[in-house]
Amino acid sequence: MSEKGMQKRKWQLTIALLIIIAITYLSAAITNFNFMDGFAAFPEAIGWMFSNLFITQESLERLPTILDKLIETIFMSIAATTTAAIVSIFLGIMGSKTTSVNSLLSVFARFIASVSRNIPVVAWALILLLSFGQNSLTGYLALFVGTVGFLTRVFIESIDEASPSAVEALTATGATYFHIVNKAVIPQSLPQMISWILFMIETNIRSSTLVGILTGTGIGYTFDMYYKSMNYNAVALVTFSIVLAVIIIELMSNYIRKVIM
Amino acid sequence: MTFLQIAGLSKSYNNETTVLKDISFNVKAGEFVSIIGPSGAGKSTLLRCINRMVSISDGEVVFDHAPITKLKKRALRQLRTDIGMVFQHYNLVPRLTVIENVLHGRLGYKSTLQGVLGRFTEEEKEHAFFLLRKLGIEEHAYKRCDQLSGGQQQRVGIARALIQNPKLILCDEPIASLDPNASKIIMDHLKSITTELEITCLINLHQVEVAQQYSDRIIGLNQGEVVFDGPNYKLTEEKINHIYGTQMRELITV
Numbered sequence: 001m002s003e004k005g006m007q008k009r010k011w012q013l014t015i016a017l018l019i020i021i022a023i024t025y026l027s028a029a030i031t032n033f034n035f036m037d038g039f040a041a042f043p044e045a046i047g048w049m050f051s052n053l054f055i056t057q058e059s060l061e062r063l064p065t066i067l068d069k070l071i072e073t074i075f076m077s078i079a080a081t082t083t084a085a086i087v088s089i090f091l092g093i094m095g096s097k098t099t100s101v102n103s104l105l106s107v108f109a110r111f112i113a114s115v116s117r118n119i120p121v122v123a124w125a126l127i128l129l130l131s132f133g134q135n136s137l138t139g140y141l142a143l144f145v146g147t148v149g150f151l152t153r154v155f156i157e158s159i160d161e162a163s164p165s166a167v168e169a170l171t172a173t174g175a176t177y178f179h180i181v182n183k184a185v186i187p188q189s190l191p192q193m194i195s196w197i198l199f200m201i202e203t204n205i206r207s208s209t210l211v212g213i214l215t216g217t218g219i220g221y222t223f224d225m226y227y228k229s230m231n232y233n234a235v236a237l238v239t240f241s242i243v244l245a246v247i248i249i250e251l252m253s254n255y256i257r258k259v260i261m
Numbered sequence: 262m263t264f265l266q267i268a269g270l271s272k273s274y275n276n277e278t279t280v281l282k283d284i285s286f287n288v289k290a291g292e293f294v295s296i297i298g299p300s301g302a303g304k305s306t307l308l309r310c311i312n313r314m315v316s317i318s319d320g321e322v323v324f325d326h327a328p329i330t331k332l333k334k335r336a337l338r339q340l341r342t343d344i345g346m347v348f349q350h351y352n353l354v355p356r357l358t359v360i361e362n363v364l365h366g367r368l369g370y371k372s373t374l375q376g377v378l379g380r381f382t383e384e385e386k387e388h389a390f391f392l393l394r395k396l397g398i399e400e401h402a403y404k405r406c407d408q409l410s411g412g413q414q415q416r417v418g419i420a421r422a423l424i425q426n427p428k429l430i431l432c433d434e435p436i437a438s439l440d441p442n443a444s445k446i447i448m449d450h451l452k453s454i455t456t457e458l459e460i461t462c463l464i465n466l467h468q469v470e471v472a473q474q475y476s477d478r479i480i481g482l483n484q485g486e487v488v489f490d491g492p493n494y495k496l497t498e499e500k501i502n503h504i505y506g507t508q509m510r511e512l513i514t515v
């Protein structure tokens with residue numbers, strides 16, 4: 001890069017920084033958020049956490065129930081993700097420029113992707129709560145819908161970048177559409193798709209806690225129950241087991257990623 | 262004997278600009294023809310009109326008695342099995358092995374189910390290994406293509422085209438991404454194999470010297486028009502300048 005270009009970039013950075021500071025200050029002013037008060041509350045909050053959120057012998061007795069709910073939650077997340085993945089593979093193939101068969105279906109796939117992605121999972125849970133009521137189906141559907149949106153979008157991208165040139169080559173040999181999808185598109189983009197599916201399983205386990213609080217299912221409901229009955233030791237145990245589960249799942253999926261890539 | 266006949270071929274992608282204008286020439290069976298011209302002249306488009314990877318706007322292309330312009334989907338598929346294609350960027354499936362990529366060349370002969378299940382006969386597999394041996398990359402048969410050098414990948418591309426048992430091979434700048442050494446290997450293979458198997462070959466090149474060295478005949482394209490068509494010894498310096506425009510020519514030789 002030239003001397004002049006460097007100078008220009010420095011200036012741009014400085015200006016960007018100033019703008020960010022201005023926006024921060026402005027939003028704090030608008031919301032009446034006082035930085036000093038915010039910081040001052042820290043020691044007290046942390047003190048409260050240490051004196052209330054620890055795991056006791058008594059709360060450990062609840063471990064079997066908690067684990068039960070945790071496993072239920074994990075399986076629901078996996079089920080929601082994998083079923084969503086199946087739908088998304090289809091939508092992804094329809095939506096990608098290299099493999100779409102019909103422009104109407106393509107638009108439809110992209111529409112689904114953008115609509116369900118731009119509505120957060122929590123909002124889906126609340127919307128679905130109205131029509132399906134408070135049960136585990138609602139939780140499942142909320143995760144499912146959000147996941148379909150996200151996976152469809154990333155699958156479209158994976159397919160788009162994976163194999164347009166190979167698709168051209170196979171078309172030139174006289175291969176059929178299904179040959180091309182099965183022998184070029186899927187093999188080339190599958191590892192990346194699996195990686196996204198694993199990512200979504202992790203994400204869904206995290207969000208299913210929140211969704212569970214809203215829909216009254218799984219570990220989220222357990223958390224909510226102990227929280228409302230002020231059994232903070234049990235709350236600590238629940239939180240701890242969720243964190244542990246997420247870490248384990250993450251380690252597992254990182255390992256799988258390494259193997260398949 | 263005329264094997265490929267192109268008459269009054271025109272092509273435009275949008276209705277504003279015409280990429281190919283009224284192109285006519287015939288190719289005899291077994292000929293090795295180079296198409297040269299500056300970038301954007303329409304070389305790639307011309308090749309893709311022959312196997313109808315792009316639609317033809319006007320004119321006739323007749324290949325081995327088949328009127329390509331008029332073919333319906335299934336007949337077109339069948340016709341494509343007779344035409345191999347080799348690309349500048351090899352167009353392989355990088356994650357798959359060499360042998361899998363070569364066998365892709367047989368998909369045109371399969372029903373959807375056979376192909377999807379990957380049913381290839383022993384004979385086809387032997388043929389694939391035979392071609393890999395011929396091209397000197399048999400020891401890489403079970404390696405993933407993304408582990409090979411450019412020159413080796415292009416040889417996989419050539420094997421994939423040859424396993425089709427094609428009557429015609431279309432090569433779109435097959436050596437444009439390769440170093441001089443690898444380029445020579447690829448050109449030598451293309452020349453010797455197409456001669457041996459009596460396959461007609463149409464090859465887009467941007468190096469005039471390579472075209473002169475290997476081909477029986479050269480077609481010069483400029484802005485979608487044929488401005489030279491003749492045996493390579495007739496391609497004088499003056500004609501070359503005409504094809505490329507004088508300034509362009511300097512850019513290319515530097």
Ligand SMILES: Nc1ncnc2c1ncn2[C@@H]1O[C@H](COP(=O)(O)OP(=O)(O)O)[C@@H](O)[C@H]1O
Nearest residue numbers: 274275280298299300301302303304305306307
């Ligand atoms: N798919 C396409 N859509 C629109 N225009 C195209 C397309 N492919 C090529 N062109 C245009 O057609 C002209 C010829 O391109 P091409 O056949 O690739 O030339 P060459 O291979 O000689 O470089 C160029 O002006 C290019 O911009």
Ligand SMILES: [Mg+2]
Nearest residue numbers: 304305306434
């Ligand atoms: Mg080109």
